[in-house]
Amino acid sequence: VTSGRHVDPHGAGPSPLPAPAAPLPPVVPDAVRRGWAASDSLFDAICTEAMGARAIPLRHPAVFYLGHLPAFAWAQVGRGLLGLPPVDPELDPLFERGIDPEPGASPLERPTMPGVERAVRYRDAVRVRLAEVAGRVAASRDPLAPWIWDVVVEHERMHHETLLYLIAELDPSQLRPPVGSMVAVAGPAARAASWSPVPSGPAWIGSSLEDGFGWDNEHPRATVHVAPFELRDLPSTNGDFLAFVEGGGYRTRSLWTDVGWAWRAASGLELPPAWRRVGGEIEVRSAFAWHPLAEAAGWPVRLSCAEAEAYARWAGARLPTEAEIARARWGDRPATPEARAPSDLRAASTEAVSGLPRWSERPVGSDPRAGPFGHRDLVGGLWCWTSTRFEGLPGFKPWIRTYPAYSADFFDGEHRVVAGGSWATHARLERRGFRNWYRWNYKYAFVGVRLAR
C-alpha cells in the first residue's frame, strides 16, 4: 500500500477498518528506534561477564555505553530541549559523558559502574520517558527541536562503532558473534594499488543546515582550494605494512616525530595495534576473532596516526589532508542537498541487525565503487588518517545549545581529522558534511592509512 490508505486485498475497495478518531500521538522517530535495536544487538554480542571489563584503558567498560546512550538521549531531548528533570538523579550524570579520551581523565578517577541489570532498567526507563515526551518535541517551537532526534540518532550510531572497536579488544571467548553476520572476509587485496592523480580544484568541507542536520564542527561550510597531488587508489594493507615491520620501521628513530617516538617507546609498540605474534606467526584481529596474517593480508591496516606517519615517511610519501580526501571523494561536485546522500559510495546495506553490511574489514579493492578520480575504498574499509588538525571551520560557533562541548573540547592540537568511514560506520554518518577525529596516538579505532605525495 503506497497511498497510505488501507486497501482491501481482494480489490473490493477501501478497507472496512475505521479511521482513527484522532491523529495518533507522535512517537519516537523510526530512525531512533532502529538505532536502539542496533544498540541492543551489539550489547548482545558481549557476554555479561565482559560488560564490566575495561578493555580500553582510557575508555569506560561496555556497561557504561549501555547507560550512556539513553543518558545522552535524555540529556538532549528531556533535560536539554524540554527542561525536564532527570530520569534518575544518580545515573543521569554518571552515564552522561564518556568520550575519547576525556580531557584530563585517568582510569583511577572513574566512578564504579552500576551492574548490567541496573543499566538495562535505566535504559528502558529512559526509552519510556522519551516516548512520553515525543509529542512535546513535535510541538516545540525551539529552533533546535527539528534537529534534536538527529543529534540522538547520530550519537547512537557513532557509539556503535565505539562498541565494535571495544569488542575487538575483548577476548573472542567473551563474545557471541551475531547469528547470520558475516564475520570476516579473508584474502589478499583484490587488485594492485597504484598512484592516481587528483587535479587541482575546490573541496567543500562541512555542511549547511539548509541541506539537513550537521554537527557544530561542520558549520559554516568551507571551500578549500586543493593543489594537484597524487593519492594511492587503495588504502595500505596489512600485507603492505609487513614490509615496514620487517624493515625495522618500529626501531628506526628517524621515521618518527619526537612525541611519536616517545609514545611508541613508552607503550612498547612494535606491531600495529590489531596484530599479535603467536609463536613465530603474526595474527590479525577482526571484530570477533584472530586470523593468520595470510587471511588478513588484504585488509586495510589499522593503526594510530603516529604509526601512519612513520609508515608514510618510510614509503617516501605523506598523509593526505582533509581537503585532499574530500576532493578525491567528491571531485567538482558542489556540496548541495542532492549531493549529501551517501548512496553513491555505499551499496544498499542490509540494515538487518546493526545497519552494517558486514561486521569486519574485507580485502581492499573488493568494492567496485570509486571516487571521480578512480580511488577505491574511500568508505567501507577504515577511516583514513589525515595530516589536518581537528579545528573549527572559519566562523565556527557551537550552535547545538544542548551540547556545546561536542567538538570544542577537542580543538587542542592533539586530535586529527579522520576522513571517509569504516566498515563499522553507519551509512548515515557517511553523509558528505560529517567530520570525525581521534587523538594522534589513539590506536583502537577503525582508522587506517592511504598514502599521498
Ligand code: AVJ
Ligand atoms: C566523533 C567519534 C570522535 O566517539 O569519541 C561520542 C563522538 N562524542 N560521544 C567519539 C562522541 C560524544 C566521538 N567521535
Ligand code: FE
Ligand atoms: Fe557519547
